[in-house]
Amino acid sequence: MSEQIRVNDMVVRFANVNGTGSSSANEVFSKAVFRMGIPVAPKNIFPSNIQGLPTWYEVRISGKGYLGRRKGIDVMVGINPESMKKDIAAVRPGGYFIYDNTKQLHDDMVRKDIHMVGIPMMQLSIENYQAPRLQQLFKNIIYIGALSVLIDLDLDVVKSIISEQFEKKPKLIPPNHKALDLGANWVRQNLVYPFNVRLKHSNLTDDKIMIDGNAATGLGAVYGGATVLSWYPITPSTSVAKSFEAFAKKYRKDPETGKNNFAIIQAEDELAAFGMAMGANWNGARGFTATSGAGISLMNEFIGLAYFAEVPMVLVDVQRGGPSTGMPTRTQQSDILPCAYASHGDTKHIMLIPANPTECFEFMAEAFDLADQLQTVIFLMSDLDLGMNIHMTEAFSWDDSKKYNKGKVLNKQELEGLEDYGRFKDVDGDGIGYRVIPGTHPSKGAYLARGTSHDPYGRYTEDGEVHAGEINRLIRKFNTAKYLVPKPELYQETFQSDYGIIFYGTTTYAAMEVIDILKEEGGQIDAMRLKAFPFQDEVKEFIEAHKTVYVIEQNRDAQCRSLLILELGIDQSKMASILNYDGMPITADSILFQLRLQMEGFNGQLPSTNNHNNASVSHH
Amino acid sequence: MSFIKPIFRHPTQTKNKAGFYKSDYEGRISTLCAGCGHDSINASIVAACYEMNIEPHKVVKLSGIGCSSKAPAYYLNNSHGFNTVHGRMPSVATGANMANRELTYLGVSGDGDSASIGIGQFIHVNRRNLNMVYIMMNNGCYGLTKGQDSATADIGSLSKSGSRNEFSPIDMVSMALESGATFIARSFSGDKKQLVPLIKAAMSHPGFAFIDVISPCVTFNNNKGSTKAYDFIREHIEVTSEFDFVPIREEISVEYEEGTQKSVTLHDGSQIQLSKLYSDWDPSDRNSAMEKLQQSKANGDILTGLLYIDPGSQDLHSTLNTSTLPLNQLTEEDLCPGSATLEKINTEYR
Numbered sequence: 001m002s003e004q005i006r007v008n009d010m011v012v013r014f015a016n017v018n019g020t021g022s023s024s025a026n027e028v029f030s031k032a033v034f035r036m037g038i039p040v041a042p043k044n045i046f047p048s049n050i051q052g053l054p055t056w057y058e059v060r061i062s063g064k065g066y067l068g069r070r071k072g073i074d075v076m077v078g079i080n081p082e083s084m085k086k087d088i089a090a091v092r093p094g095g096y097f098i099y100d101n102t103k104q105l106h107d108d109m110v111r112k113d114i115h116m117v118g119i120p121m122m123q124l125s126i127e128n129y130q131a132p133r134l135q136q137l138f139k140n141i142i143y144i145g146a147l148s149v150l151i152d153l154d155l156d157v158v159k160s161i162i163s164e165q166f167e168k169k170p171k172l173i174p175p176n177h178k179a180l181d182l183g184a185n186w187v188r189q190n191l192v193y194p195f196n197v198r199l200k201h202s203n204l205t206d207d208k209i210m211i212d213g214n215a216a217t218g219l220g221a222v223y224g225g226a227t228v229l230s231w232y233p234i235t236p237s238t239s240v241a242k243s244f245e246a247f248a249k250k251y252r253k254d255p256e257t258g259k260n261n262f263a264i265i266q267a268e269d270e271l272a273a274f275g276m277a278m279g280a281n282w283n284g285a286r287g288f289t290a291t292s293g294a295g296i297s298l299m300n301e302f303i304g305l306a307y308f309a310e311v312p313m314v315l316v317d318v319q320r321g322g323p324s325t326g327m328p329t330r331t332q333q334s335d336i337l338p339c340a341y342a343s344h345g346d347t348k349h350i351m352l353i354p355a356n357p358t359e360c361f362e363f364m365a366e367a368f369d370l371a372d373q374l375q376t377v378i379f380l381m382s383d384l385d386l387g388m389n390i391h392m393t394e395a396f397s398w399d400d401s402k403k404y405n406k407g408k409v410l411n412k413q414e415l416e417g418l419e420d421y422g423r424f425k426d427v428d429g430d431g432i433g434y435r436v437i438p439g440t441h442p443s444k445g446a447y448l449a450r451g452t453s454h455d456p457y458g459r460y461t462e463d464g465e466v467h468a469g470e471i472n473r474l475i476r477k478f479n480t481a482k483y484l485v486p487k488p489e490l491y492q493e494t495f496q497s498d499y500g501i502i503f504y505g506t507t508t509y510a511a512m513e514v515i516d517i518l519k520e521e522g523g524q525i526d527a528m529r530l531k532a533f534p535f536q537d538e539v540k541e542f543i544e545a546h547k548t549v550y551v552i553e554q555n556r557d558a559q560c561r562s563l564l565i566l567e568l569g570i571d572q573s574k575m576a577s578i579l580n581y582d583g584m585p586i587t588a589d590s591i592l593f594q595l596r597l598q599m600e601g602f603n604g605q606l607p608s609t610n611n612h613n614n615a616s617v618s619h620h
Numbered sequence: 621m622s623f624i625k626p627i628f629r630h631p632t633q634t635k636n637k638a639g640f641y642k643s644d645y646e647g648r649i650s651t652l653c654a655g656c657g658h659d660s661i662n663a664s665i666v667a668a669c670y671e672m673n674i675e676p677h678k679v680v681k682l683s684g685i686g687c688s689s690k691a692p693a694y695y696l697n698n699s700h701g702f703n704t705v706h707g708r709m710p711s712v713a714t715g716a717n718m719a720n721r722e723l724t725y726l727g728v729s730g731d732g733d734s735a736s737i738g739i740g741q742f743i744h745v746n747r748r749n750l751n752m753v754y755i756m757m758n759n760g761c762y763g764l765t766k767g768q769d770s771a772t773a774d775i776g777s778l779s780k781s782g783s784r785n786e787f788s789p790i791d792m793v794s795m796a797l798e799s800g801a802t803f804i805a806r807s808f809s810g811d812k813k814q815l816v817p818l819i820k821a822a823m824s825h826p827g828f829a830f831i832d833v834i835s836p837c838v839t840f841n842n843n844k845g846s847t848k849a850y851d852f853i854r855e856h857i858e859v860t861s862e863f864d865f866v867p868i869r870e871e872i873s874v875e876y877e878e879g880t881q882k883s884v885t886l887h888d889g890s891q892i893q894l895s896k897l898y899s900d901w902d903p904s905d906r907n908s909a910m911e912k913l914q915q916s917k918a919n920g921d922i923l924t925g926l927l928y929i930d931p932g933s934q935d936l937h938s939t940l941n942t943s944t945l946p947l948n949q950l951t952e953e954d955l956c957p958g959s960a961t962l963e964k965i966n967t968e969y970r
Contacts, residue, residue, distance in 0.1 A: 035970075209969035219965065225955045227947040228718045230711075251957040259943045261954050263718040265936075268744040272711035275704070275741075279715025282702060283680070283723075284948035287715055305705050395966040398959040404952055437948065438700035438716070439723050442677045443644075448693055450703040460693070 003094050003196045008038050008063030010074040010151070010197040015087040016140075017080050019051030025140035026057040027390070028165070029147065032158045033061055034210050034392060037202040041067040041509070043389050043585065048235065048328045054083040064516070065204060067392060068509030069585040074197045075151065077143055079121075085109065096195055098143065098150070117191065119146050124182045129175070138179040145183025150191070152198040155184055209357075209395050213386035214290075216357035217316055218243025219396070220364025221288055222251060225404050226314070228287035230265045230276030232295065235328045236384040237318035240290035241266075270295040274302040274315070281312040282449060284409070284437035286368045290316035292384075293326060296335055296342070303377055304343030305451040307474070310424070310433070312371035312378075312407070316364070319383040321583045330583025331384035333505055334555035339379045340533055340563055346471060350481050351379040351533040354386065355508040357393040359531075363486070372407035374481050375432060383554075385506045385585045408434045415444040422457040423447045424470060431477030478534060485532035488539055491515060496524045499599070500546035501578075502539075504530040504560060506585060507552050513588035514595070533563065540568045543575070550595060552578040554586055637673040645669045645676055647694040657809030657835030658688055658757050662695045664812050665726070665755075668819035669696065672867065679724045680716055684709040684738060687764050687837075688730035688757035696726075707738025710745035713752050714936075720946040721937050724823055725752035732762045735771040735790045742792070746799040746828055751935035753822040753829045756792055757809070759837035760848035767840030778845030791917070793927060796830040797910050802933035803829035804909070806924045808853055809836070814925060817865040821926070824867070826887045827933035834922065858916055860901060860925035861894040884931050894926060903929055 012029075016022035023044065030042040041060040047053040060070050075096045078087040084099070091097050093113040099105060101118030110116055121142045125135040141162075148155040159177050166172040187193055217240045221229070231241040241264070248262045267273035273289045280287030291299065296317055306313045319335045321327030342349055350370065352363040360382060367378040408428075415421065415436065421444060424433040433456070436445030447458035453467045454460055461467060491512075503511040508529055515527050528542045543549050543564065551561040558577040565572045578594045580586035633641050645666045650659050669679060676698035683689035685706035692701045704712045713727050734742045734756045745754070760773040769777075772792065773785040796804045803825040807815040815833065822829035834853050836842050842849045847856075861882075867890045884892040884904065894903070902908040909928035916923040943950070 209966050211969045223956055223962070225950075225952065227950060227955065228715060230715060251961060252955070254943055254954075257944070258941075260941050261943050261947070261950055263937075263940050263942050263947060265714065265718070265748070265940075267711065268740055271708060272714075272741055272744065275708045275711025276715035276718070279702070279712035279717075280719040280947075281715070282712070283716040283719035285719035285946075287719070301705055302708065309702075396962050398956075398962045400959050402952075402956075404955075436700070438680050439677055439720060442675055443698055446677060446698050446700045448681075448701040448703055451705055452703065 006197045007200050008061060008202060010061050011070055011072060012059045012061065012075040012077070012151075013073045013087075013090070014057040014077045015080045015083050016055050016057065017082070018047060018049060018053050018055040020140070021137045022055070022079065022140050023057065025144055026059075028158060028161050029144055029153070030059050030390065031161050031210060032153055033059070033199065034205050034208075035157045035161065036154055036199060037205050038063060038199060039065045039067065039204050039392055041069070041392065043069060043385070045584070046329050054080050061199070063202060063204070066509070066513045066516075066588070068513050069587045071587050071589055075147075075195065077147070079139075079143070088114075096150075096197075098146070100139070115195075117150070119143065119183070119186060121146075121183070124186060125179070128178065128182060138175070141176055141179035142183035145180035146187045147183075148180070149184045149187040149193050150195050152194050152200065154199075154201070155180060205392060207395055208392050210390050210392055211357045212239070212388055212390050213354070213357045213360040213382050214239040214318065214388060215243040216360035216393075216396070217290070217364045217380065217382060217387070218245075219247050220361040221314075221368075222247045223361070223398060224286065224365035224368040226286045226288050226368060227262050228277060228280035228285050229262070229289065230267045230273045230287065231289050232267050232270045232273045232291065234270070234292050234295050236320055236388045237290040237292040237295070237316060239388065240316050240318065270298040271302060274299040274313075278302060278306050278311050278313050281371065282309075286314075286372075288314035288316065288368075290318065292318045292320045293322060293328065294324070296338060300343045303349070304345060304347055306377045307343065307347050307349065308345075308451050309449045310375040311449070312375050314364075314367045314371050314378050314380065316380045316382060318387040319381065327583045329384070331506070331585055332555055332581060332583065333381075333383055333507065333553050334557075334559065334581070335381065336553070336555070336559040337557070337563060339381065348475075348478050348534070349377050349379055350374065350478075350485060351381050352485065353381045353504045353531055353533075355505055355529065355531075356386070357391050358396060360386065361396050369405040370481075370484055372409075373405055373432070373484060374477060375407065375435065376477070381505065383506055408432055410434050410436050410440070410445060412441050415441045418444065421445055424454065424458060424473070425456040426473050426476065429476075430480040431473045431475070432480065482534045482536050485534070487536055488531055488542070489529040490538070490542070491527040491529070495526045495545050497526045498547040500526040500528065500542060500549040501552055502528050502530060502542070502549055502560075502564070503552040507554060510586045510588045510591055511552055514591045517588060517592065530560070535564065535567055539564070540570070543568065543570055546574075548574055548576050550576045550578050550598070552586070552591055554580045556581045636670055638675050640670070640676065642666065642670045644698060645696055647692070647697045650694040652687060652690070652694070653839045655838040656687070657759065657833075657837070658691055659694070660809040660812065661728075661755065661757055661815065661833050661835055662691055664815040664819060665695050667812070667816045668823065671816070672820050672823055674724060674823070678722070679726055682709050682713045682716070682725065682727040684729050684733035686730040686733045686762070688728055688835075689733055691728050691757070707733050707736070708741055709733070710738070710741040710750070710754075714745060714748065714750050717750055717752060717936070718942070719948040721751070721942065722946050725750075726823070727752055727754045729754065729756050731756060731758045731760060731770040731772040731792070735792055739771075739790070743795065743799045746796050746801045746830070748936050749800060749802055749827045749933060749939070751826055751828070751937065753819065753831070755819070755831045755833055757835040758792070758832055758848070759835050759841055760846070761837050761841040763837045763840055767837070774847040777847040778843065780840050780843045782845075791913075793830070793832050794910070794913060797906060797913070797928060800828070801830045801928075802827035802930035804928040805830070805926045806832045806834070806922070808834045808857060808924055810850065810854070811924070814859065814863060817863055818926065820867070821865040821886070821892050824865070824886050824888055824890045825929070825933065827930070827935045853922060856920060856922045858921040858923050859897060860903070860912070860923060860927060861896045863925055864893045866891045866893055884929055886931065887933070892926065892929065903927065904931060906930075
C-alpha cells in the first residue's frame, strides 16, 4: 500500500452520531486547516433529526483552491458504529480508516486495501474524565488531537482556536487542550506517522473568511437597511432569520435608548411571513422573509399580489431537495422555474443567484435597492449547500459613501406640484411608476393598492384594453430590470471553443474545477456563470457563439436550460444538459464524466483525461 | 343607479378641529347592493374619523377579499389603503404597522374572510395585540359568490333557497376573547349611535381592537328563518351598556344613573363612559366578559356593545421594543453599521 505523498490535497470525512457534540469539534478541524493557510471546504451532511441518527462532516482540502465536493475519501474518521460498514466501504483504496478500538473491530469489517487505524478514544476519555457526557464530548477532541499528528495538522493552531472559543469560559480551556494532547501523544507513542496524505502551512487564505451563506445573507440584510423580518421556521432557511436577529441585536440597537431599529416577527406560517414583510415594504420600510421548499409554494398567492400591486419585496429561497417535503437537509437548485414564474396568471420575477457567501452578503444588500427601484419581488436564490455550510470566501467590504436607493418615491413637496398623479402611470417609459408612502400628503397621492385589475391611477377596472396595457407595462418593467441586475460572469476574454458551459450558484465550484482540469489537459471550453434573471443580451450572445452549450445544474428537469430556451428563444437542439440531483453538491468528476459521455461523437474537442484524483465517478 | 358621485358639500357643513369637512372622509360611490348593512358601517367609519379629528392621510385602511373587503373604496378617499388577498389582511396590516407606528390602522373584513380562510391570521393578530382596529362585517354568508353559508352562520339558520345550516357557528367575539385581543365589542350595522363611539374608542385603544358588526346581507341572507336578517337581529339584540367615548381633553357630558356608571381611561387619557346594564359584568375582566357572553348566547340573545377592554394594553411595538421613530423613517445612518464594523466582523470569521 505504498503510495506517493500528497500534500494539501485530500478529503477527510467524519462519521458521527448527531447530537453528540461532534460538529463543533469538526468545525475546529476545518478552521485549523484554514488558519494554516490551506483552502478548505467543509460540508455538513446531516439528518432531519435532533439526536441519534448518522451524520457526516466532509472536508475537502485543496492546495489548488478547489472548493467543490470531491468523491473519494482519503481519511475517514468513523465514530458511528451504525454507519461503520458503509463508512469503511467509502474509503478509497490506499486511504485511511480511523476508528475507536476501545472495543475490538469485528474481523469481517477489516479491509486489506486500506489502512485501518485503531485508536482507543473512549478508553482515553474514560481514564481522564469523570462524567459520561464529558467522556462523550472529549472523545471528539481526542480524535482531533490524534489527527493533528497523523496528517500534520498544526496542534498549536488547534489549541489557539479552542482558547478563542472558550474565551468567556476559560475553565474549559485546559481540559480541552489536555484531550488534544491525549490523542496526539497516544499516536506518537503507538503509531507510524504521518500519513501519506498530509498538510503543510501555506498562504492561500489571506483576505478570506470562513462563513456560511445564511449568516452572510442575514448580515447583508442588516447592511442593506432591512428593518422588518417576518419568517417561519423551515430548514435550511431558518439560520437566515437567526443570523439577521443576532447581527441586528448587536449592531442595530439605538445606543441612547436601547430600542431596536428593527422588528422581527416569527409568523404563524409562510403566508403570513410574506404578507408581513410585504406590508412593511408597502409602508416604506425594508422588509424581507426567508424560506425554502414548501414555503415557496405557500407564498405563491402573495408573490402574485406583490407582483401585480407592485410592492417591493425581498424573498430569500434557500433551496433544498424537492418535490414536496423532499429532502429537507439536502441541497438542490430545483426552484428556478417555480420562482421565475411563481403565482397564477402572467408573472415573471427577478432572481439573484449568489455562488458564495460574499455574494450572499452583496446580493442581499443590493436586493433591497433593486426591490425599491423595480417595485417588485426580488428572489435571492441560495441553496442548502451555500446557506448551511461554511465556505472559504472573500472578506466582506462596504463602501461607506453608499446611499440606499429607494427608487421612485414622491415626497410631500413633489406631490404639491403634481396635478395629475397616478400610481401606475409610466411617466419615464421604463415601466416603473411613482410610489407614495402612506401618510405623506393630506390630500394627494393616496390610492387603494390592490390585486384586482386597475388602471394607471390604481382604480379598479374591468376594461380589457386598460388591463392589457398594465400587463404590458409590467413586461417593460421586467426588461428594465435587465439593466439593473448583476451581469453574467465570463471566464475568457474571447471565445476559444465551439463548446460552452453555463452554470450558476453552488455549481460554480465544481464547474471552475472542470475548467481548470481541462486546461491542465490542454483542452478548452468556454464558460459563463449566470448571476441573475432576467437574462441579459450577453447570455444570448454567449449561447449563439457556440455550437453546443452545456447547462450544468442541480435538478432533474434542467430547469435553467428550459428557462434560457423559453426566455431567449434559443434552438433547443444546441442546449445540452449536465445534471445532479441526489441531494449532494455536484462534483467536478460528475460534470466531466457527463461532459465526455455527451461529447462522444463531437470529434473529440476535449482530450481524454488521466485518472484524476483517484476519484470515483458518479453516474446519473 | 348612478356611478358618478356628486361633489356636493352641504352648505352648513363645518370643519372639524383638524380642518377637514366630513366629506373629506368619504370615498367613492358604493357598488354594494342598496340597503346593504356594510354601507351603514362605512358611514359610521366616516363619522368616527371625522369626529376623532384624524387627518385622513394618517389612516391606513386595509381589507381582504369579499363584499366587505371592497368597502375601503367607499370611505376615506384621502387615505392610503391595501385591498389584499383573501383572509390575509392581518399579516399585511402587521407589516405595515411595524413600518410606521404613528399611523392609525383600520382593517375591515367579512365573516368568510375572517372566520374561514383567514381564521389563522385572525387568531395570530389577536395574540400579538397589534395596534389596529379590526371590523368584521358579519352577514353569515358569502355575498360576492351568491350566498353560500359562512362559518358564522348559526345552526338551523335558513338560506334564501330554504336550505338549513347544519354546522356549528364560530363566534368570533369569543375567539378574540380567547386569543388575546385587548378591546372587544359587538355591534349592529343599524345601530349607528352605538357603533360610532365604539369605533372611536377602538381607534384610541393601543392594541388589537376587534368589533364584530352584524351586517345583514339584503340580497342573500335577509329572508325569514335567517338568524342574520334585519328582523331577527332587531328582535334578539341585547346591549351591555349605554356607551359614550370621550376623547382626551374633552369634557365629560354624559351622566348615567348612580351605581351603574363605569369609566375606563385609555392610554392617551381619553375616556370610555358607560352605564352598565348588568351588575354581574365587569368589562375589564376577561372571565366576566366570557361568562356574560356565554349566558346571553344560551338565552338566544345577541349581546352588543363593549364586551371587554384591557386598559393596560401594551401593543406589539412595546413587546418588540421597537424604536420610537417609525422604522420607515430611519436612514443609512441609523441602519448601516458601516465598513469599520464590517472589518471587525470579518476578523471574527478568520
